[in-house]
Each structure stands twice: as structure tokens, then as C-alpha cells.
Amino acid sequence: MSLTTQKVLLVDHSTRLMDQIFDLLNESSIPDMRVSTSLSFTEAKEKLGENQFALLIVRTPEGKQEYCEELIRLHAPGPVLVLLDNPSSSEIFRMLRAGASDVFDVDSVASGSQVFLAAIERLFSWSRVLEQNRFYREELEQSLSELKADQQAAYHIQRNMMPAEEIDICGIKARHLIAPSLYLSGDFVDVVPVDEDRVVFYLADVSGHGASSALVTVLLKNMTQGLVRDYRGASSDQLPSLSEVLQRINAELLETGVGKHLSMFLGAVDRSTGLLHYAVGGHHPMPLLSDTQGTRYLQGRGMPIGLFEQPIYDERVIELEWPFQITLFSDGILEVLPQKDMLSREEFVRAVVDNLRGAPPEKLKQSLMANFEGEAPDDIAIMTVVGQ
Structure with a gap:
């Protein structure tokens, strides 16, 4: 100088x-x-x-x-x-x-x-x-200007990778909302049709938030393309194991060495059999299933993705009652709720979802955050998957 x-x-x-x-x-x-x-x-x-x-x-x-x-x-x-x-x-x-x-x-x-x-x-x-x-x-202002331009470019890339905010395919309607705590989000969703009867969907929550977490969502998008390729052309009894898919994502994420991990709920609806296949990779809260029997949390557990060499992921299959609604949240929603303990927060979320069946994610977010003021400390993702 x-x-x-x-x-x-x-x-x-x-x-x-x-x-x-x-x-x-x-x-x-x-x-x-x-x-x-x-x-x-x-x-x-x-x-x-x-x-x-x-x-x-x-x-x-x-x-x-x-x-x-x-x-x-x-x-x-x-x-x-x-x-x-x-x-x-x-x-x-x-x-x-x-x-x-x-x-x-x-x-x-x-x-x-x-x-x-x-x-x-x-x-x-x-x-x-x-x-x-x-x-x-002046150096700092120049650096901030370049960083802002980079973030804007990354934001558009990330938004273009997201599915449309409302999708209607194979008799399944999916809607989602992503509310980042910073400019970029570490939360990510995707809904992909496999064929006329089958749809794959997931919600992932990368540790942290901001640019480094958003980068992992780009990697995740590429990794899950292999899942869709494996599904296409396979019969119902030849479907690849969803837990094996999470194992593969875990191995590839560890190999990158980015030092990030994520939680993920991965589901596949088969309209021809009326079944929901799903696997859980450390995701919390679990998705809510709403039908004529009420609204309840799906069961299952599993380790986070990207932390362990040989993790265990829970995989389950349940029969769906049509019509139904599956509602998924990232854990950022739990951090803005007024209840003191986790059980009370989960029950509050369940009650709101049950009361607002069919409502768009934005309406769910407004109702859940009605008593919250200020900026959310973490990214918030909400997705609804409705079988009609």
C-alpha cells in the first residue's frame, strides 16, 4: 500500500x-x-x-x-x-x-x-x-461489493435448482417455501417424477447456513440425480433401497471433505401400489401425515449424513390412505416457537398442520410464527406433498 x-x-x-x-x-x-x-x-x-x-x-x-x-x-x-x-x-x-x-x-x-x-x-x-x-x-467496500455480486449469482443458481413452488404431477401436488436466515439457504427441497406413477421427494437441512451450506445443496442436487436415474425403468420390486441412497450420499459428502453434514428425509410415493417408501437421515422434526385418521408424525430415525463412515439409516414402507397430506419442516421452524420444551413445540406444530390442512406453506409459516418477532436464527423450509 x-x-x-x-x-x-x-x-x-x-x-x-x-x-x-x-x-x-x-x-x-x-x-x-x-x-x-x-x-x-x-x-x-x-x-x-x-x-x-x-x-x-x-x-x-x-x-x-x-x-x-x-x-x-x-x-x-x-x-x-x-x-x-x-x-x-x-x-x-x-x-x-x-x-x-x-x-x-x-x-x-x-x-x-x-x-x-x-x-x-x-x-x-x-x-x-x-x-x-x-x-x-475502500478495499473492504470493494471486497463486499464482489461478495455481494457472488452471493447474488449463487442465489440465482440455487433458486434455479429448486423445483417450482407448486408442482402437480402423477396425482401428487407439492408446494414448498424456503426462508433463508441469510442471503443463501442451507435448506433444500426437491420433487422429481420418476414415471407416471412414482414421485421422489426430499427435504434436506445442511448444517449451518449461508454460502458454505448453500454450496452443499448444489452437491446434493447432483448426487440425487443418480437416485432418479436408478428409479427410472425399475419395477416396484426392483426399487433401489432408499437407505442405500442415503449411504451413497453420505460417502460422497465425506469424500468431498467440505466439513459439512446434513439431515434429510427422503420419500417415494408409488401411486400404483399406494405405498410410501421413506428413509430418515437424522431429520427432525419428522414429517406429519394427515388423512382421515388425523395428523400424526411418521416414525423413524437415523444418523446425520456426512458425519460417520458407516451410519445407520431407518427405512420404512407404509400404506397410504388417499387423499393424504405429508408436511415436512426443517428444524429452523422449532427455533421460533414460544413453547419451552421440544414435546410442546412438536405438538403445537402438529395441531397447526392438522387445523390448516390444504393450506399453502406460507400460511403454515405465518400461523406458526404469529408470536415471533425479529429475524429467524436459522433457515426455515416447509414442504407439503398432497395425494389427491
Whole structure:
């Protein structure tokens, strides 16, 4: 980082004092110092508008304080040393209130030359700090601008990977909502038709949130494409094991070395058999199944994906009663509920879902967060899968 040349603007109506200050500055230890002079306030204003100076030294004749105050404002936030002839305390305070960095009596410049030089060197140090701060601020602003552009690009990529917010395929209607706590989300959903009768769907929640977690959702999207390829063309009795699919995702995630793990609920509805196949990879809360029997949590458990070399994933098959609704949440929803314990929160979620059957995810979110104020601490994902 290179700082601005150590330029001084000296404003005074007396060349005698200018020469005296020149001689003193030549004795200073400040390297590469260049001094520019001005004999009028008008000329000084022009020079301040056209150049950057490390230090402004200005002599204020009696009755001209307002001109000095204007120069101080023009040079702000740079340091200004003001010289006054026989100053009163009120004049000194006026200059300090206007933003002067230091004030000297003109007569003390020669009599206290060492004190004057020490003040000059101190103000130069101050100027260097200001310029360093400006440099770092500009660097930071540039970095933030580049980061914002990167995040916007990543946001559009992630949104384009998501399914449509409302899907109607194979007699299954799916709707979802993703509410990231930051610009990007670590929650991800997908709904993919396999053939005329079968639909695969999942909700995944990557640990943490933000850009690093969003990156894993991109990997997950690619990994699950293999699942769909395996399903297509296979008969019902040849369906690949969903727990084996989670095992495969676990192995591939560990191999990437990204240091992230995720929870996931993976389901497959087969309309021809009326069955729901599902596997659980550390997902909580479990999805809710609503039908004529009421609304209840599906059973099952399993280890998170991406933490263990040989995890165990629970896989189950249940017969569906049509019509039905499966409602999935990421665990971010539990963090915004007012209930003190987990059982009470889960029961509250179940009751809201049961009361709002058929409602869109946005309505579920509004009802669940009705008593919550502020920003959610974690991403929130909601998906409903309805068999018609």
C-alpha cells in the first residue's frame, strides 16, 4: 500500500512566517515532504479542491475566522494546524470547535520550534492513519461489493435448482417455501417424477447456513440425480433401497471433505401400489401425515449424513390412505416457537398442520410464527406433498 505524498498546504498572508515555517519543516524527520503555499483563502480553496494534502497549516488573521472554518471543512477529516496572532481563549476554542487539530500562537512558532515540530510530526502520523483507514475501507467496500455480486449469482443458481413452488404431477401436488436466515439457504427441497406413477421427494437441512451450506445443496442436487436415474425403468420390486441412497450420499459428502453434514428425509410415493417408501437421515422434526385418521408424525430415525463412515439409516414402507397430506419442516421452524420444551413445540406444530390442512406453506409459516418477532436464527423450509 502506497500512501499519498506527504504534501503540506501552508496558507498565510505573510511570506516572512512562511519562510520561517519552511526552515523548521526542513529540520523535521518527515520523508518526501512537499510544501505548497497560498497567500489567499480563495487560492487555498482552489488547491484543496484540486489536490490531496496530508496537512493544512493556516494562519487566521483577526476577524477572518469564518474563512479558516471553511478551509477546515474542506480539508476534513484531514488534520489542520491553525496559527493565531495573540489569540484569546474564545478564539482558540472557536477553532477547536470548528475542527482544528491543534492551535498555535504565531509568536510561539519560533520561540517553541521543537514543540511546533513535534506537533507537525504528530499530525503527519495522524494523516497516515487516516489514509490507511481510507485505503482499508475502500478495499473492504470493494471486497463486499464482489461478495455481494457472488452471493447474488449463487442465489440465482440455487433458486434455479429448486423445483417450482407448486408442482402437480402423477396425482401428487407439492408446494414448498424456503426462508433463508441469510442471503443463501442451507435448506433444500426437491420433487422429481420418476414415471407416471412414482414421485421422489426430499427435504434436506445442511448444517449451518449461508454460502458454505448453500454450496452443499448444489452437491446434493447432483448426487440425487443418480437416485432418479436408478428409479427410472425399475419395477416396484426392483426399487433401489432408499437407505442405500442415503449411504451413497453420505460417502460422497465425506469424500468431498467440505466439513459439512446434513439431515434429510427422503420419500417415494408409488401411486400404483399406494405405498410410501421413506428413509430418515437424522431429520427432525419428522414429517406429519394427515388423512382421515388425523395428523400424526411418521416414525423413524437415523444418523446425520456426512458425519460417520458407516451410519445407520431407518427405512420404512407404509400404506397410504388417499387423499393424504405429508408436511415436512426443517428444524429452523422449532427455533421460533414460544413453547419451552421440544414435546410442546412438536405438538403445537402438529395441531397447526392438522387445523390448516390444504393450506399453502406460507400460511403454515405465518400461523406458526404469529408470536415471533425479529429475524429467524436459522433457515426455515416447509414442504407439503398432497395425494389427491
